[in-house]
Amino acid sequence: MTTHTTEQSAHGYSANKEAHLKRLRRIEGQARGLQRMIEEDKYCIDVLTQVSAMTSALEAVALSLLDEHLRHCVAHAVAEGGEVAETKIAEASAAIARLVKS
Amino acid sequence: MTTHTTEQSAHGYSANKEAHLKRLRRIEGQARGLQRMIEEDKYCIDVLTQVSAMTSALEAVALSLLDEHLRHCVAHAVAEGGEVAETKIAEASAAIARLVKS
Amino acid sequence: MTTHTTEQSAHGYSANKEAHLKRLRRIEGQARGLQRMIEEDKYCIDVLTQVSAMTSALEAVALSLLDEHLRHCVAHAVAEGGEVAETKIAEASAAIARLVKS
Amino acid sequence: MTTHTTEQSAHGYSANKEAHLKRLRRIEGQARGLQRMIEEDKYCIDVLTQVSAMTSALEAVALSLLDEHLRHCVAHAVAEGGEVAETKIAEASAAIARLVKS
Numbered sequence: 155m156t157t158h159t160t161e162q163s164a165h166g167y168s169a170n171k172e173a174h175l176k177r178l179r180r181i182e183g184q185a186r187g188l189q190r191m192i193e194e195d196k197y198c199i200d201v202l203t204q205v206s207a208m209t210s211a212l213e214a215v216a217l218s219l220l221d222e223h224l225r226h227c228v229a230h231a232v233a234e235g236g237e238v239a240e241t242k243i244a245e246a247s248a249a250i251a252r253l254v255k256s
Numbered sequence: 257m258t259t260h261t262t263e264q265s266a267h268g269y270s271a272n273k274e275a276h277l278k279r280l281r282r283i284e285g286q287a288r289g290l291q292r293m294i295e296e297d298k299y300c301i302d303v304l305t306q307v308s309a310m311t312s313a314l315e316a317v318a319l320s321l322l323d324e325h326l327r328h329c330v331a332h333a334v335a336e337g338g339e340v341a342e343t344k345i346a347e348a349s350a351a352i353a354r355l356v357k358s
Numbered sequence: 359m360t361t362h363t364t365e366q367s368a369h370g371y372s373a374n375k376e377a378h379l380k381r382l383r384r385i386e387g388q389a390r391g392l393q394r395m396i397e398e399d400k401y402c403i404d405v406l407t408q409v410s411a412m413t414s415a416l417e418a419v420a421l422s423l424l425d426e427h428l429r430h431c432v433a434h435a436v437a438e439g440g441e442v443a444e445t446k447i448a449e450a451s452a453a454i455a456r457l458v459k460s
Numbered sequence: 461m462t463t464h465t466t467e468q469s470a471h472g473y474s475a476n477k478e479a480h481l482k483r484l485r486r487i488e489g490q491a492r493g494l495q496r497m498i499e500e501d502k503y504c505i506d507v508l509t510q511v512s513a514m515t516s517a518l519e520a521v522a523l524s525l526l527d528e529h530l531r532h533c534v535a536h537a538v539a540e541g542g543e544v545a546e547t548k549i550a551e552a553s554a555a556i557a558r559l560v561k562s
Contacts, residue, residue: 166300175291178287185287192277198329199347199348206354208314219300220304221447225447228428232432244425250457253454254457255561256311315560319557319560322556326549330530337539345527349526352556353523355556355560356559356560357459369501369503369504382498396477401471402471402472402526402528403552406559407558409518410558412518419494427505427508431504
């Protein structure tokens with residue numbers, strides 16, 4: 155687990171919660187669509203094209219969550235300064251590294 | 257659409273159909289898990305960690321489909337030779353490029 | 359061009375300038391090594407392995423520059439607040455998106 | 461080391477050797493340009509933009525080498541069949557996985 159405040163209600167992405175949920179529901183639909191393609195023996199390359207589209211959709215969710223995290227959580231921590239700021243930035247950098255490598 | 261034979265039953269991944277479906281069901285579950293995290297206002301970085309895990313799982317599906325595609329469809333086409341082989345390899349290269357960039 | 363202050367001497371990465379230069383010199387060496395491999399007709403897969411290693415080295419430079427940028431330039435801008443902070447974060451998010459997609 | 465024939469002169473990329481060398485010389489130039497940017501304390505985001513451009517250039521080299529490898533080395537091995545074909549395809553898949561992850 156990571157450093158987060160105990161109340162769970164003012165995260166960076168809260169304002170756009172509905173938009174994120176909508177995107178994730180569409181991604182869930184893409185995962186079901188891929189299962190259908192495999193069940194119906196669709197052509198491999200067409201399946202791969204859909205996997206690439208789904209990966210791009212997931213990446214877009216990640217970049218949007220990250221942008222909001224920087225705007226809110228990281229900006230707040232930096233305003234407070236000190237060790238909290240340090241920790242938040244290290245944590246954001248680690249998340250960015252995971253995204254770039256995944 | 258892409259160049260595929262009319263019968264839909266002998267694709268590269270057919271032998272491992274169940275394994276692919278199992279992986280995709282797990283990925284579908286990850287998409288639902290992410291929605292739950294957003295609904296419950298989980299910490300942004302924890303959500304991002306799950307997105308990275310899901311992206312890696314999708315990539316693993318893609319690499320496995322591609323490997324089977326090379327082993328079967330591309331190998332068959334190459335055995336036939338001529339324009340068919342040419343087309344299949346160009347198609348595989350384009351799919352690889354999409355994966356690398358997505 | 360992007361929003362930067364006119365004096366060119368207090369960027370995020372300044373403290374680690376030598377470390378970055380060292381890494382980039384090694385990457386330049388990798389680019390020369392790859393040319394040698396091609397000239398000497400080395401096996402394709404061995405060339406590709408070196409390209410992957412070089413790409414990872416470049417990514418490490420990018421992640422390190424980005425981390426320092428967040429720690430310094432972005433943190434400064436956030437402390438100032440207002441539109442400057444907004445701009446810096448939007449700019450950092452765009453750079454992260456380019457990295458994730460490249 | 462990997463499975464390659466002893467003579468070093470008929471690899472997949474041989475026909476386009478000059479084109480690959482030209483691209484790699486340009487990439488080497490980009491590595492030097494990045495060092496100059498760091499030495500002259502250019503703005504972090506501008507440096508990152510150049511790193512992304514260089515990463516994309518490297519990826520293009522990799523995808524082109526891989527395409528030629530599939531067209532020549534893998535196609536040859538598949539024509540021969542048997543264990544050689546098996547090995548070449550496993551090797552190509554592993555190289556693709558490294559590219560996707562790097």
